Amino acid sequence: MTTRTLYRNARIFTADGPALAEALIVDGERLAHVGSEADAREVLGGDAFSETDLGGAFVMPGFVDAHTHMVMMGETMQKVALRDAGNLEEIQLRLKNAVAADPAAPRLLGSGWLFSAIPGGTPTTEMIDAVVPDRPVYLDANDLHSVWVNKAALAEMGIDKDTPNPLGGIIERDPETGEATGLLHETAMHQYAWPTLASLTSDQERDAQLATAFEHYLSTGVTSGIDMALGEDELAAMRRALETDGGTLPLRINAHWLVAPSENHEENLAQVARAAELSREVNTPWLRVVGIKIIADGVIDGCTAAMKEPYSDGSNADLIWAPEYLNPVVAAADAEGLQIAIHAIGDLASEVALDAFEHANSVNGPRDRRHRIEHMETVTPESIARLARLGIVASMQPVHADPAVQENWRAMLGDDRIERAYPWTEFTDAGAVLALGSDAPTAPHPPLPNMYIATTRKSALDPELPANLPKYSLELAAALGHATRDAAFSCRREHELGRLAAGMLADFVVLDTDPFVAGVDSLLTSSVALTVVGGEVKFRA
Template sequence: MLVSTRTLYRNARIFTAEVAAGVAEAMIVDGDRLAFVGSEAEALRLVAADAEAPADPAGPAAVVDLGGAFVLPGFIDAHTHLEMMGATMQKVGLRDAADLEEIQLRIKEYAAANPDAPRILGTSWLFSAIPGGAPTAAMIDAVVPDRPVYLDANDLHSMWVNTAALAEMGIDKDTPDLIGGRILRDPETGEATGFLEETAMHHYAWPKLASLTTDQQRDERMATAFEHYLSTGVTGAIDMALGEDELAALLRLLKRGEGTLPLRVNAHWLVAPSGNQEENLAQVARAAELSREIDTPWLRVVGIKIIADGVIDGCTAAMKKPYSDGSNADLIWPAEYLNPVVAAADAEGLQVAIHAIGDLASEVALDALEYANSVNGPNDRRHRIEHMETVTEESIQRLARLGVVASMQPVHADPAVQENWRAMLGDHRVDRAYPWTEFTDAGATLALGSDAPTAPHEPLPNMYIATTRKSALDPSLPANLPKYALTLADALGHATRDAAYSCRRDHELGRLAAGMLADFVVLDTDPFDAGLDSLLTASVALTVVGGTVRYRGRVGIRQC
């Protein structure tokens, strides 16, 4: 019996993410693309016409009655870290640990329950949970002295380790600091205290842990990330820290999938500062080589990622004025190194994504992007700046004028994780935190993501924060600057249509219209009718990628 490649999805309320389009009622999927999106009456007429004179010899269209469910384009996480996300789901979770005692208890219990584990890995602890915001190896040694313990901070820009982990990494009083990073030390003895900032973590901790990770473990982590994304309505991801190991895992999964992945991945190659311009430019050349070699509907290397500064929680973001304690941070990428790298990537046609959280870092990032414009001439660049948690009004206007995409993550503004963030600034700067609507009012493109695993990956709670500025972790908390809240239609558009634009795939992804790829999500609740609070309780009934159902939830969908 022949099976039709056409499917009619009817009896639905469809948010198309088209700027000027209204709500549709039905869709016809033909193969991996949408053949029609519009009224149910017209869809039924087209299907009936096909049945009388079928264009497809495989036969008439299958019909799926969605029972009035809500449909929208598949979410595209505009900023994530896939392998890290999968790995984090296997670590001891500490985001909701309120204090040091709770952190110690969870690590101790995990160690007791896993006596054969060679080391303990934890994630997402908050600075506000640590006395004085200053973690030390002794705090972990008190509960796990005999095995290495590595604990990622919530922002993934620092790591807290015990004495055994320091020894495993070979870190002692003579181990040097690196450009853009620091090993915290005892001021009297010079010994490492157990806290690694920025590039110190990248250079010492990450390679050690990577050397202890097998290909099978990396593949499992990627598969775990894909599984969780599909179950929450994500059909595409922009990976923001791709390296050789992560790329190899994706290529293995692509081969096993006979040229497909569970969802679409567009990746930025991480360029690390070396202090040697030839080495920096060689990393750009490698990214350009990969962008030419890897360009499939499922996996593409689209650009480079540069981390220009750190984070506000750890006082490592580069600010125009000092933090509340009088300190400040240097740029990880000074302009004399940053500008040539950005210009070289731009000349290769690569998209440049620059992590810039501090207001000084975003200015320097814009300087570099403007420099590339002047060196290489006009082009459809779609470069991006990531995060911009604090940014001047002048920089926002300049970003819009240059056509740079503002890539931001509502989950970082969740009031439940803001206590330490606000305290580190401690002044008027907290009153313009995460100013999403200022970007859109200026005419800039705003792409929304999660930055998983630094924050929860689920898009619907992310949309709740975007539209209410309230906490998805603790909705009882007061809203965080509600003047910057987005409308629901705008938030969904920024997480679908504009996320696709941000990776140059808006011609085929991010909207539901004839000719677009059939990547969409069916929810059991219409948040436009049920209200914004429903974003915290709605569930995914179907996730469809390329016309194929990749996830089916508990809500029954009837196929005729």
């Protein structure tokens, strides 16, 4: 007989209505009861059970990070942290200190630098070589859509003045000499930097990176994640972890296979076929391949997002996926029953994504699809209405709206478009499902500060900064629901994840502070006391 556990004396936010419960029963991996303690004891009857008094603590469903990159997150935690480096001198100092700490390291990796910290917003090889000239240096931008490198790294990747720009990518060059200046955007990073570094990374290192991500997620209350850039190396690491843990994982992963852009239709459709094969092959309660990920454009900070109107400097960016290549891929994936997630930050890109979804509907007929658009930092009211009508999930990340990382973002647009940035409530008012995540490691992964930004539009990095368009802030209960219940809906697991109710999986979190009582500012100081996944305690403070 399975031993049941009664968790009592708690304030339980169920994400399943306005009422708070006070007790829950864990029976194996699922919940047998959520409600009053008196009713819980009646359900238990004469059966044997253990009892945990939570001392009036706040309990909620485990967070379902609706957009993350698991292995990359663990890898980034081992890199030199640059997000809070406010200027070039500070960046250079951190690089020098990293070399001093490990003089024998064959190369140096960093992550998180902001364009606003670089003079003129234009990084160069010389800026790195001034302090680290003797080994390759790779520095990921905060948004992970550009990488800044030194001359040794360019040589290691085999990039010179004759190296062509790949489809959808840019190698920044000196306008007079044509030499690469040290900044790779979008698919130039994917096709040169990522494969080079991947070839130098062992399976053991990837396993450790994934374990690091699991550890940090559990300690901050995340019990499920939707991985948005799965490739062969990442999937292999996850499958090794699954085998090592006897068919389970520390938390649940639902993954989207990354489809790289090509002007070869057969090559594109072959990638869809691989994703469909994996969706049938990798389908456990702990690890599932559920769909594909398409990156339709870039980011506003690097002026690579596809906009309907030019940037403040008069430039604009092309789509990474032109419609004549995008539409067949979306239709083919839709026909296979795969969920399709399209990265679209620019308002033009979101229109093109919606066109592709409408094309799939017309080709394959109506049904419940749960397709998604990721980010939508700028989007027209017309696109929001169309998204809601089509039943597309709006997958967004409050942490990207943090005022501390908005200076360059706003400067690149420079007009009234900044007054409708990250318009979360416009989506919910239109009737769309809003799923909240972190996009780690492009942004900090902890969900509680993310919820602070969602409910205040203020900065979790510097709370003294003025709020970023507070008219778009969410009520606390709504924000928590979007990060649990609706995130579970976005990966077709709402029947077992994201809510606390009898029959649901016992994935829940105990916080040391009740934000409904202490106020939303407490989200910046609260911590996780207990994380339970599938009925098992996976983290205890």
